[in-house]
Amino acid sequence: MTEFLMLQPRTRSDADFTVDGVQHNGRLDIGCRVIHAALFGSYQLRRDMTVHLLLDGPPDPPVHLTLHGDKIEGLHPDERAIAGYLKKNMKSFEKRKVPANKGVSIDKRGIEEIIEDRGLQPVMLHEEGTDIGTYEPPTDPLFIVGDNKGIPDDRMDQLRSMDADTVTVGPGQYQAQQVVSYLTIWLDRR
Numbered sequence: 001m002t003e004f005l006m007l008q009p010r011t012r013s014d015a016d017f018t019v020d021g022v023q024h025n026g027r028l029d030i031g032c033r034v035i036h037a038a039l040f041g042s043y044q045l046r047r048d049m050t051v052h053l054l055l056d057g058p059p060d061p062p063v064h065l066t067l068h069g070d071k072i073e074g075l076h077p078d079e080r081a082i083a084g085y086l087k088k089n090m091k092s093f094e095k096r097k098v099p100a101n102k103g104v105s106i107d108k109r110g111i112e113e114i115i116e117d118r119g120l121q122p123v124m125l126h127e128e129g130t131d132i133g134t135y136e137p138p139t140d141p142l143f144i145v146g147d148n149k150g151i152p153d154d155r156m157d158q159l160r161s162m163d164a165d166t167v168t169v170g171p172g173q174y175q176a177q178q179v180v181s182y183l184t185i186w187l188d189r190r
C-alpha cells in the first residue's frame with residue numbers, strides 16, 4: 001500500500017462549498033487532481049493506493065478525509081465528479097457522523113495522529129531534497145504534498161521533528177498532481 005497525504009491548509013473543513021467552485025475553496029481542485037493522479041490508472045482504480053486530505057480551513061479544523069483504494073466504491077475519474085463525491089461524504093459525516101461511501105473515512109485526526117496511528121514514515125515532497133534517483137523509500141511511506149503555496153514552513157519544521165525525509169523528483173517546480181503521477185509510476189517500476 002502506498003499512501004499520499006495532500007495538505008490543504010486553506011480548504012474548508014465542512015461541506016459548504018460548490019462543486020463548480022472547488023478552486024475557490026482553498027484550492028480543493030488541487031486535492032481532486034491529486035486523488036485522480038493517485039487512484040486512477042487507465043480504466044481502473046489503483047487498489048494499492050490510499051489518499052489522505054488534511055482539511056485545515058474553517059469552520060472546525062482539522063478534518064482528515066481518507067480514500068482507501070482497496071475498498072473504494074462509486075468514485076469516477078473526472079474532477080467535478082471527485083469534488084461531488086467529497087462533498088457528499090462530508091455532508092453525510094456532518095449529519096450522521098459516517099461517510100456516504102464505502103472506502104471513505106473521515107475523522108478529526110491531525111497530522112501526528114495520522115502518522116503515528118498508521119505507523120507510517122513521513123516523506124515530504126519538495127523542490128529541495130534528496131534526489132529521487134538515489135532515494136530508497138521506507139517500507140511504509142506517507143508521501144506528503146503541498147498545494148499551490150507549498151508545504152507551510154511550520155508544517156515542514158513539525159515533520160522534520162518527526163524524522164521526515166525530504167525528497168525531490170526533479171529540478172523544476174511541478175504541480176502537485178504531476179509529482180504524484182510521477183511517483184506512482186516510479187513506484188511501479190521498482
Ligand SMILES: C[S@@+](CC[C@H](N)C(=O)[O-])C[C@H]1O[C@@H](n2cnc3c(N)ncnc32)[C@H](O)[C@@H]1O
Pocket residue numbers: 125126127128144145146147148149150151167168169170171172173174175176179
Ligand atoms: C505547485 S508546488 C508548490 C509551489 C510553491 N509555490 C512552493 O514554493 O512550494 C505543489 C507541491 O508539489 C510538490 N512539488 C513541486 N515540485 C516538486 C519537486 N521538484 N520535487 C518534489 N515535490 C515537488 C511539493 O509538495 C509542492 O508543495
